[in-house]
Amino acid sequence: MRFKPSTIKDIALALNLSTSTVSRAMRDSYEISAETKKLVLDYAKKINYTANPIARSLKERRSYSIGIIVSEIANNFYSQVINGVESIAHNKNYQVVISQTHESAEREKMNVEYLSSRSVDGLLISLSSETNNIEYLKTLHNQGYPIVFFDRIPEDFDTFKVTSNNFKGAFDATEHLILNGHRRIAHLTNSKSLSITKERLAGYQGALKKHHIAYDENLVKFSEYGGMHMQEIDEAIDALFQQKFDAIFISGDKLSTGYLMYSKKKYPKLISKIAIAGFTNSNVVSIFSPSLTVVRQPAFEMGKVATDLLIQMIEAKRPITEYETITLETELIDEKDLKL
Amino acid sequence: MRFKPSTIKDIALALNLSTSTVSRAMRDSYEISAETKKLVLDYAKKINYTANPIARSLKERRSYSIGIIVSEIANNFYSQVINGVESIAHNKNYQVVISQTHESAEREKMNVEYLSSRSVDGLLISLSSETNNIEYLKTLHNQGYPIVFFDRIPEDFDTFKVTSNNFKGAFDATEHLILNGHRRIAHLTNSKSLSITKERLAGYQGALKKHHIAYDENLVKFSEYGGMHMQEIDEAIDALFQQKFDAIFISGDKLSTGYLMYSKKKYPKLISKIAIAGFTNSNVVSIFSPSLTVVRQPAFEMGKVATDLLIQMIEAKRPITEYETITLETELIDEKDLKL
DNA sequence: CTGAAAGCGCTAACAC
DNA sequence: GTGTTAGCGCTTTCAG
Numbered sequence: 001m002r003f004k005p006s007t008i009k010d011i012a013l014a015l016n017l018s019t020s021t022v023s024r025a026m027r028d029s030y031e032i033s034a035e036t037k038k039l040v041l042d043y044a045k046k047i048n049y050t051a052n053p054i055a056r057s058l059k060e061r062r063s064y065s066i067g068i069i070v071s072e073i074a075n076n077f078y079s080q081v082i083n084g085v086e087s088i089a090h091n092k093n094y095q096v097v098i099s100q101t102h103e104s105a106e107r108e109k110m111n112v113e114y115l116s117s118r119s120v121d122g123l124l125i126s127l128s129s130e131t132n133n134i135e136y137l138k139t140l141h142n143q144g145y146p147i148v149f150f151d152r153i154p155e156d157f158d159t160f161k162v163t164s165n166n167f168k169g170a171f172d173a174t175e176h177l178i179l180n181g182h183r184r185i186a187h188l189t190n191s192k193s194l195s196i197t198k199e200r201l202a203g204y205q206g207a208l209k210k211h212h213i214a215y216d217e218n219l220v221k222f223s224e225y226g227g228m229h230m231q232e233i234d235e236a237i238d239a240l241f242q243q244k245f246d247a248i249f250i251s252g253d254k255l256s257t258g259y260l261m262y263s264k265k266k267y268p269k270l271i272s273k274i275a276i277a278g279f280t281n282s283n284v285v286s287i288f289s290p291s292l293t294v295v296r297q298p299a300f301e302m303g304k305v306a307t308d309l310l311i312q313m314i315e316a317k318r319p320i321t322e323y324e325t326i327t328l329e330t331e332l333i334d335e336k337d338l339k340l
Numbered sequence: 341m342r343f344k345p346s347t348i349k350d351i352a353l354a355l356n357l358s359t360s361t362v363s364r365a366m367r368d369s370y371e372i373s374a375e376t377k378k379l380v381l382d383y384a385k386k387i388n389y390t391a392n393p394i395a396r397s398l399k400e401r402r403s404y405s406i407g408i409i410v411s412e413i414a415n416n417f418y419s420q421v422i423n424g425v426e427s428i429a430h431n432k433n434y435q436v437v438i439s440q441t442h443e444s445a446e447r448e449k450m451n452v453e454y455l456s457s458r459s460v461d462g463l464l465i466s467l468s469s470e471t472n473n474i475e476y477l478k479t480l481h482n483q484g485y486p487i488v489f490f491d492r493i494p495e496d497f498d499t500f501k502v503t504s505n506n507f508k509g510a511f512d513a514t515e516h517l518i519l520n521g522h523r524r525i526a527h528l529t530n531s532k533s534l535s536i537t538k539e540r541l542a543g544y545q546g547a548l549k550k551h552h553i554a555y556d557e558n559l560v561k562f563s564e565y566g567g568m569h570m571q572e573i574d575e576a577i578d579a580l581f582q583q584k585f586d587a588i589f590i591s592g593d594k595l596s597t598g599y600l601m602y603s604k605k606k607y608p609k610l611i612s613k614i615a616i617a618g619f620t621n622s623n624v625v626s627i628f629s630p631s632l633t634v635v636r637q638p639a640f641e642m643g644k645v646a647t648d649l650l651i652q653m654i655e656a657k658r659p660i661t662e663y664e665t666i667t668l669e670t671e672l673i674d675e676k677d678l679k680l
Numbered sequence: 681c682t683g684a685a686a687g688c689g690c691t692a693a694c695a696c
Numbered sequence: 697g698t699g700t701t702a703g704c705g706c707t708t709t710c711a712g
Contacts, residue, residue, distance in 0.1 A: 003483050003484040003485040003486075004483075004484075005457065005458065007704095007706085008705065008706065009705075009706095009707080017683085018681080018682065018683045018684075019683090019705085019707095020682075020683060020684080020685090020706095020707080020708075021681085021682055021683070023705095023706065023707060024681095024682085024707090024708095027707085031681060031682080032681070032682080033681060033682090036652070036681080036682085049459040050453065051457070051705085051706075052399045052458050052705050052706070053454075053457060053458065053459055054394055054398045054403065054458050054459070054704090054705080054706090055398055055688090055705035055706040055707090056706055056707080057394045057688090057702075057706095058392075058394045058395055058398050058687095058688050058689065058690090058704090058705080059687080059688050059705080059706050059707050059708085060688085060706085061688070063394065072415045072419075073419050073422065073438075074416060074419035074420070074423075074623075075566075076414060079412075079413050080414070081415075082413065083440075086440070095454065095459070096707055097435075097437055098413075098438045100423075100426070113390065114393075114435065117345065117390040117391070117392065118345065118392050118393060118394050118689095119394070126703075129442065139388075143343050143344070143345075144343040144344070145343040146343075165488060175700075180479060198705080235712090252676055257624045257627065260624070260627045261626050261627055262626060264626065264627060264679075265626070268378075282624075283414075284597045284600070284622075284628075286604065286605070287597065287600045287601055287604060287628050287629055287630075288603050288624075288627050288628070289627055289628070289629030289630070290627075312640065318698085331654035336643075339605065340605075347688095347689055347690085348689065348690065349689075349690095357698080357699085358699045358700075359689085359690080359691095359699090360690095360691075360692075360698075360699065360700080360701090361697080361698055361699070363689095363690065363691060363692090364691090364692090364697095364698085367691085371697060371698080372698080373697060373698090374697070376697080376698085391689085392688090392690070394688090394690090395688075395689035395690040395691090395704090396689080396690060396691080397690095397704090398688090398689080398690075398703095398704050398705065398706090399689080399690050399691050399692090399704050400690085400691075400701080400704085401704070458705095473682050653692075653700065663682080
């Protein structure tokens with residue numbers, strides 16, 4: 001017995017009505033009498049009818065769903081963003097389809113192509129570490145396909161973007177380390193190509209400059225795959241430990257935990273002497289050891305804002321031409337306060 | 341300019357062919373000449389044609405996608421399961437749609453109803469803590485809709501199920517604590533209604549019994565929402581600390597980290613005296629403090645196995661009537677080994 | 681207030 | 697080897 005759900009036709013047949021009447025009744029159209037509506041609705045309920053969203057999509061040329069592309073859902077930051085996305089989307093009756101790139105540009109492209117080929121009405125994207133060519137996204141967007149970028153946004157792409165104040169977050173974190181008496185501050189960060197990498201590096205440099213500390217590029221290590229491969233982090237850290245440094249500012253969730261794990265294992269003697277400040281949205285930082293001062297991004301909020309914008313784009317009567325980039329503030333949480 | 345992707349018709353028109361020829365060429369049908377195929381394929385590529393999956397779904401009455409319902413993607417265990425699911429699904433050309441219950445039975449039902457109404461061809465489900473009525477799932481399954489349960493599985497439901505050896509995982513963890521000299525072992529666990537709760541409780545009791553330790557129900561605390569609400573964990577822990585105990589076995593990711601966080605904050609003096617063993621698939625346990633011995637489930641594997649079974653069900657020529665429950669082994673990792 | 685009919689993009693049985 | 701046609705389930709003119 002194959003699964004065979006009931007259709008509008010079944011209802012029409014049973015009630016001796018036309019499919020159009022049933023359709024209208026289901027959608028509570030004003031042209032249908034109250035009695036007929038009740039009749040249809042009751043029977044629909046009785047036979048457990050639910051409209052076939054596929055058929056509806058085909059007809060209306062939209063799916064009432066949006067896609068979100070992130071590097072990894074296991075990353076707390078992204079799962080929180082997704083919760084924000086869902087909170088808005090479900091309110092407005094959109095389904096959310098999640099897809100992961102695992103920091104691969106190729107998977108990103110495949111996901112975009114699949115999703116945009118009419119599976120979803122618009123796309124929320126945080127770029128992968130590996131991505132450097134987004135021409136295909138531009139083409140898509142120029143054809144009128146709604147795209148909103150968040151977190152890791154491209155520079156020269158005219159659409160809505162939502163991101164954190166990465167400069168300030170990095171600046172504050174670095175300054176926090178400086179104010180605690182540190183002068184040799186290392187920086188472990190993501191792929192050079194990402195917007196967030198550049199902004200956070202600038203924030204780090206800004207704080208150093210303000211406090212008259214010379215920038216030393218030997219203290220800065222990039223991870224091309226954002227720490228997706230543990231080995232990459234390990235090598236960066238090993239390189240850092242060739243230098244002398246008394247504090248480190250880390251630019252990302254995966255990198256922060258990666259640093260903690262590897263340095264704890266490999267450099268157990270040194271680790272307690274090095275102060276740490278890092279971007280992370282982990283909700284268990286209070287049990288991390290060594291402990292760190294964290295820069296926390298408003299992930300849930302970011303998801304909400306981005307989704308609001310995307311749905312606006314999708315539902316806009318006429319194409320939008322004026323876009324803006326929204327910047328949300330980060331929060332610095334001193335490691336001492338984590339224990340309260 | 342609205343987004344208007346090209347269709348099979350555009351190709352047919354441009355090449356002076358019929359839509360069916362184009363369709364056949366695209367699907368590499370044997371009845372089409374090599375030349376025509378090449379013509380079509382080349383043109384399709386040129387105009388960036390991709391088939392409309394919606395139309396295909398409507399026609400074929402299937403979507404080539406499967407749904408997975410979990411309590412929370414932020415939970416490491418589930419995100420690892422999802423990665424396993426995707427690895428198989430993508431191989432077999434299925435899309436994966438993820439949805440979260442946040443431990444709410446109502447959201448679970450809504451998700452199932454939405455997804456099963458032809459958005460996805462089958463469902464992988466790990467039940468929410470709150471769920472106690474799955475009649476609607478039985479109805480669905482009896483109508484021929486493919487469902488595979490994993491992790492938190494129902495008892496009286498005849499379909500494929502994939503789960504860990506929860507009894508043995510719990511038994512080993514508890515025995516580990518006993519062998520380390522502990523006698524008063526508390527147990528913090530999930531909702532009473534879940535299969536995993538019962539099995540792990542039995543494993544805990546089994547180990548106590550083997551070592552002639554009396555079972556004390558005051559040492560066992562349940563969390564109706566699996567620790568979804570922090571307050572719930574806090575209360576359970578406060579209640580436990582009314583008793584005397586020198587070790588604790590914790591039955592779940594969220595509960596394990598919840599215990600660590602709350603007891604560290606609220607009972608900082610006592611915490612180091614209490615040995616901990618807990619189920620968790622966190623990949624950062626090595627930086628947790630206090631540290632704990634962990635029971636790790638083969639999450640990725642579980643996702644793969646469950647997906648394999650589900651796709652078998654979906655693609656089966658005739659309804660399957662013989663189901664089995666597959667049990668995967670857990671792994672006990674001594675806290676001492678985490679530091680290596 | 682309701683029904684008939686067309687059509688969304690695709691596949692496939694049936695011609696030729 | 698290719699074209700014609702019907703139909704998947706729904707919405708929506710257009711008629712009445």
